[in-house]
Amino acid sequence: MICVVAKLRSDPPAPDLEMVRRVFQLRQRFWPDGTPTRPVNLPAASPVRERFTEEVFGESVEDMAAYWNERYFHGTRPPPSMGSQHAVLLYVARTNGGVGYVQADTAAALPEGVKKLICVGGETD
């Protein structure tokens, strides 16, 4: 299972997979409280990212390239990548509006101020 975690100024919004899609596609740029969304990825070769992409978007990381190619022509690049799940947690903990995804066991102990938004998929391998 993979959990989406975020640092927000207000209570986290109701679990909404569609919102997670929009945030990670950079189509939703603000949380409901007005804070800019600042999503981060794991590296393209990361099994956790592959699984997150398939669970959330129903596509492989490679197939997502078509979407990012279109958005590139409008000045949008994919969210930056962090080197590890711990780096994701560190970034999110230090960034208002930061949002990332980690495996459920990594999300079991979250830094202060970081909250789970939603978990997707079944048990991890």
Place this chain on the structure above:
Amino acid sequence: MLAAGPGFVHPVAAQLPAPPVVGPGLFQLGGWGDLTVGRAWQPDGTRKLQATDLAAALMAWGQLGARASYFVELDVAKRTAETWTGLEANQRFAPVRMYLEYTFSDLFRVRAGRFLTPIGQWNEAFAAPLTWTPTRPLATFRPFAKSLTGLLLAGSGDLHGHGAGYALFWAPQGDYGHDYDDPQESSFKHAVGGRAAVELLPGVTVGVSAARLQRSRPYTGEGPEYGEDYGGTVPDTLLNPPLRNEDATPRTLLGFDFKWAGTRVRVQSGGTWLLQTATEPYEGGAFVVTAVRITGPVWGVGEVERYQPVGGGSADLGYLGLTARPGSHFVIKVGRELTDRTSPRIPDGWFLSLSCIF
């Protein structure tokens, strides 16, 4: 917390109007290029294998804080009448986009400057590496200008569980001037309009466009590409200059677009019509492009289109070809355009296109 199941959205379907700049940092640089080869019409009525499209675009963009951004795209191209911009031996340098944008929220963004006209979905994804065919359907550019200069209000959000977006524009002046205009398009002035689109089903986007406008300048030019006979070939009435003159009469432009992005099949369709007035007949048409994944990055592509030019008989066009997208940076297209008209301004014959993103 909720444990959710797998998603079924196809992200390539998310083509909502006027996407915002979300680029990290103050300054980003990128671009694209295209080389298309085909049998181009010559002024003496013969045809010759040559580059029908040799184009490059430089893009620069950046974010000025969390809410402000800018985008600039400068295109330089040499094109013949067979390609979608359609000027014989044309060589030009044009600012396609040059705007500042401020985002109040996801629902409200204001863009000021020169921007891509949000009519249909294709015009905002016009770059060669994004399209399925080496030439562009006529309905995606002939009845309206590729770019406008003015103000644009846009936004996107959730509409009863469906992704949705809109763009409204106001362009008081026409384009910059003749040097930047594309004479195969209709330049606007006093234009007001927009597009709205919604993802009806996962992977399925539909949109509608509408505008009120006036033509901004006479349709003039020099050389055989402006209505003269190509040495004995069938005279082309597709673009009849006297009928596309500057006209103060307000005109109405209507359009629709459809996109279905499946894993193995992609369909794009659209139609655009400039309605009739007391002084000008109507102009417009509709098309369907279907792409079927054959294997890996290779897709079979077919297109049909019917287009009613201003003052002329309708043209039926077709295309069959292959498009390969090996990796994120290169696109190869090869195919044959078929038409029932022999015209220097309607693409016909084999085309090979190589395009790249950098």
